[in-house]
Amino acid sequence: MAAESLPQSRVPLFDGMNRIPGGLMLIPLILGSVVGTFFPGFLEMGSFTTALFADSALPLIAILIFATGMQITAKASGPVLATTGVVLLFKTIIPAALVAALGLLVGVDGILGISILALLASFDNSNGGLWLAFTGRYGDYRDRGAYMASAINDGPFFTLLFLGLSGLGNIPLLTLVAAIIPLVLGFIVGNLDAKWTEVMRPVPNIVIPFFAFALGTSIDLGAVLSGGIGGIFVGIAATLITGALVYSGYRFVLRRGAKSGVGIASATTAGNSIATPAIVAAADPTFAPYVDVATAQVASAVLVTAIFAPLLATWVLKRQGGLDTSGAAPGDAQDRPGLEQVN
Numbered sequence: 001m002a003a004e005s006l007p008q009s010r011v012p013l014f015d016g017m018n019r020i021p022g023g024l025m026l027i028p029l030i031l032g033s034v035v036g037t038f039f040p041g042f043l044e045m046g047s048f049t050t051a052l053f054a055d056s057a058l059p060l061i062a063i064l065i066f067a068t069g070m071q072i073t074a075k076a077s078g079p080v081l082a083t084t085g086v087v088l089l090f091k092t093i094i095p096a097a098l099v100a101a102l103g104l105l106v107g108v109d110g111i112l113g114i115s116i117l118a119l120l121a122s123f124d125n126s127n128g129g130l131w132l133a134f135t136g137r138y139g140d141y142r143d144r145g146a147y148m149a150s151a152i153n154d155g156p157f158f159t160l161l162f163l164g165l166s167g168l169g170n171i172p173l174l175t176l177v178a179a180i181i182p183l184v185l186g187f188i189v190g191n192l193d194a195k196w197t198e199v200m201r202p203v204p205n206i207v208i209p210f211f212a213f214a215l216g217t218s219i220d221l222g223a224v225l226s227g228g229i230g231g232i233f234v235g236i237a238a239t240l241i242t243g244a245l246v247y248s249g250y251r252f253v254l255r256r257g258a259k260s261g262v263g264i265a266s267a268t269t270a271g272n273s274i275a276t277p278a279i280v281a282a283a284d285p286t287f288a289p290y291v292d293v294a295t296a297q298v299a300s301a302v303l304v305t306a307i308f309a310p311l312l313a314t315w316v317l318k319r320q321g322g323l324d325t326s327g328a329a330p331g332d333a334q335d336r337p338g339l340e341q342v343n
Helices: 013-018 023-038 047-053 057-070 078-106 116-123 128-138 141-145 147-153 157-166 173-192 194-200 203-216 221-253 257-266 271-283 285-319
Strands: none
Touching: 013 023, 023 203, 023 271, 023 285, 047 203, 057 173, 057 194, 057 203, 057 271, 078 116, 078 141, 078 147, 078 157, 078 221, 078 257, 116 157, 116 221, 116 271, 116 285, 128 141, 128 147, 128 257, 128 285, 141 147, 157 173, 157 271, 173 194, 173 271, 203 271, 221 257, 221 285, 257 285, 271 285
């Protein structure tokens, strides 16, 4: 649809939400918390009202995971796959292993009021939209193609996996398999029929506000306030630790030199990770006491990392002489067959 034919907003609600990092999820989450705390009767009206605003979170998250799988293309050049692998290893797998090791030392209660659940949910994923925006300016086709790492680590799978492997949680193998089946099926369908991929591309903008509101209805605002300061520390730690890890991968594995700072832009927490504590508690009820505070801390981390990570990446690039836009020259992706744009 041409830009001039787009409908004009009388009140720019959607654009306003998107001006806030993670706003498409954070704002409905907060509204849901307000309703759940002060107007719980609204959620108990029954029929479609209760189904949509109170009970819809898990089904809508499943649809989002399926749609995410559809955006992962099997066609990618070697450098793109190498960059994707480095980002996935240093942003997701190694940080999750470190948090799990910490959990084995201090227990699932965590440290300084921050649970292992909150740390895992904040450390093992990344904000793909922010990554695309940053690499579109300062990166090249390899970096933009590495968005696939964000598609793969999106959702609760790695948190469930490392809780189960470490023994910190009683996560049945069948639950792990069930968590990834929608992603795998989406990948298969999307690679068989590109038209389905296009049909499902708007799904995040459609389902995220609704499942965020439904998640928010179960969050007590008192817990949100108590988790806010802890969430700031979680966000700072996630940016510094995972940013340093991905930077080292860019510098010493990919040999990107002055451009190694680009990797730090992946040191974010995805908005979808706000749903992870509730999903983990559904798989292992022993985590239920941690859900409210962990969700609040993860929500804070989403905002902090979305602001801090690109600022830190820009600062490092500037200091090392890599702050230019030559890698974003128009047509560089088109010059490399097999790389498809992923949104």
